[in-house]
Amino acid sequence: FLKDAAKKIKTLAQDLKVVMVMLAQMTDSDSLQGSKAMLNEADFFGHLRQLDEKEQRVKPGYNYCLDVMKNRSGACKKIALVFTGENQTFSA
Numbered sequence: 001f002l003k004d005a006a007k008k009i010k011t012l013a014q015d016l017k018v019v020m021v022m023l024a025q026m027t028d029s030d031s032l033q034g035s036k037a038m039l040n041e042a043d044f045f046g047h048l049r050q051l052d053e054k055e056q057r058v059k060p061g062y063n064y065c066l067d068v069m070k071n072r073s074g075a076c077k078k079i080a081l082v083f084t085g086e087n088q089t090f091s092a
Helices: 002-016 035-041 053-058
Strands: 044-050 064-071 078-084 089-091
Touching: 002 035
Parallel strands: none
Antiparallel strands: 044 064, 064 078, 078 089
16 A cells, blocks of 8 residues: 555655655554655655663764665655754754
8 A cells, every 4th residue: 555655655756856755653663664665766765763861871862863775866764853843943
């Protein structure tokens, strides 16, 4: 189901010449059924996650990370972020 949605979103984005974002929630075991098929369709694929305690000691002040796993227009990397719950915002 997610693979089909990803394909349709990609086609729509190409037709409209816009950026489309598809979000999906990971399971407790950090898996997503159909994620490999979605990865093939995507120009960008990232995983937003909380930093563990060790990572927070290395990056004080940061509490989340965007793991860029695929980026056709740039590098794959880990981007430390600060999530402010009261405003529901992320900042780098």
